[in-house]
Amino acid sequence: MSVENAPVVDVDEAAIPVEKKMYYRFESNDKKEFRVSELAIQQSETLNRLVEAMGYTSEDVENKPAIAIENIDGKTLKLVFQWCEHHKGEAIPVDDGSVPKIVEIPEFDAKLMDIDNGLLFKLIWAADYLNIVQLLNVSCKKVANMAQGKTPAQLRRVYLLPSDEEDEAAKRAAQEAQDPRAREVEEEFEERKRQGGNSFF
Amino acid sequence: MPDLVMRKILEDCDFCTVLVVRKVCRALRDFIDNSFINSSLKRVHIDISIQSIILKVTFSNGGKKYKFKRIQYQHKYEDDCKMEISMNDGSGRTSKEILFENTSFVQLFCDDLERILRANDSIFENISVNFRGGPRKVFKVVVKEECSKIYGIFEKVFCLKNRRKTIRVIEYDYTETMTKVMEAMERSLMYRKLKVASFHMYPVPRDIQFMNIVNNIDATCLKKLEVNGLQDVILKNGVHLGTEIIEERIKWENMKFFCLWPFITSIPVQKLAHIPIVKIKYETISAEDILYLKEVVINSPATYRFTIGSKTKIDVNFLIKVLGPLSKQFYVGPFIWCFEIPGTRKIKVITCNQTSNWLVFTIEPRYKYRSYVVY
Known part of the structure; x- marks a missing residue:
């Protein structure tokens, strides 16, 4: 039987079970709320374990209060979640202990980290705290690149360090x-x- | 910033940047000195001569590519030090010169070496130290004053001469230079052991103490240790090495090549018999050591070569008593004993060189020595 002659069967789309995407709600220490997809959360080992342990259903996510992240402010958390959403579903790199590490900073990450030093250090701190391996890799690489070819005096100015x-x-x-x-x-x-x-x- | 993050940032920096970061402030200096940072630094070569010291450091550039930096610390007119730096980062070679007024080139080098060794925790592929100069009593060195480029042009036009002076460097000064370098290496190893796969020093003058460095090499990493002394000086005076720490504490499980020559040591042969290539010297060689090595050869790997030297003259009659009749005595040359290894195509050969006072235990292919075997 040819393809043209095959019987047409109407499919009731509503009958197909569509997996609903779950968005968790997080709150920064300055009370700013963020909605982050389940897939994006997987980039952070700390948050992933936390939501797994909580075992929230989609109703719980909407009805219960947002999960508070006490140590990170809204500005930093916004950058973190932007990064997680952009890289959701990507494999988490494993440290093989090799030196020098070959870390390439993608264009999106470079733009995201085009911020003042204070915020960049907060972002690194947050990446370490939330255990986001790849964000920590690229942000550390960015700081290392900033130090390249500078004199001690220039470094003191850049990182605001005392002599x-x-x-x-x-x-x-x-x-x-x-x-x-x-x-x-x-x-x-x-x-x-x-x-x-x-x-x- | 958490320690782990600091470490990560520093490991992302190239090694020269780490050394610059170290100069920024006390906190960073303490962090770098006291934490374990893996770097891309792979090889260090030091070349010590009377007038200058050359430091060549090689970095891994990811994969099999290497880039290197060569720094020459030179003694200049009026006790200045000229530093010539040349680099090859794979894309091309660049060089620059810096003049340090009233600075000892030895001190400048020692400071740099100490920083390099202290700041690194990864395993070096190779560290080699080459002592140039030989056993002379007095060296004459001509040092030239650095002049401006304009002066340099006029020098050619009007045949002007650069200011030069000849300084006399006595053996003591040269020994002091070498001692300072050794002390800088020792200081850098005060906090952690040196992780190196291959360590090489040659030709080590008589008064140079290097055992503290050898004792502080991480024994699990070390695969090749080669320290060659100045043959003539040492043979005359018979320099004994204090090897008590090696005898008591150090276990070289991964060692493939061991040479402490021609210093006189007391490391038991049993401690070294598992190493495929050994060259070592003792005050005298005992019958027990000879018989032990003769037995060990059978179970050893194919490339086995154990050279054992003696300060006192080796008596062939004594060896005949221990090993049995000679297999071969060449008209001019060594005495040979050959023993067949049952079930193999190999023959163990013991060679005695009476003029140089050493015995060599080796395994050779059967076809080369078959006719010499005593059944």
């Missing part, structure tokens, strides 16, 4: 603030030095 001298001065200041007697002794020593004495005693 050894500034670090020591800050430590001394903190110590002095704690112990006023130490400051008095220091001042007395400086005074004696100005007067020409070589030794404190």
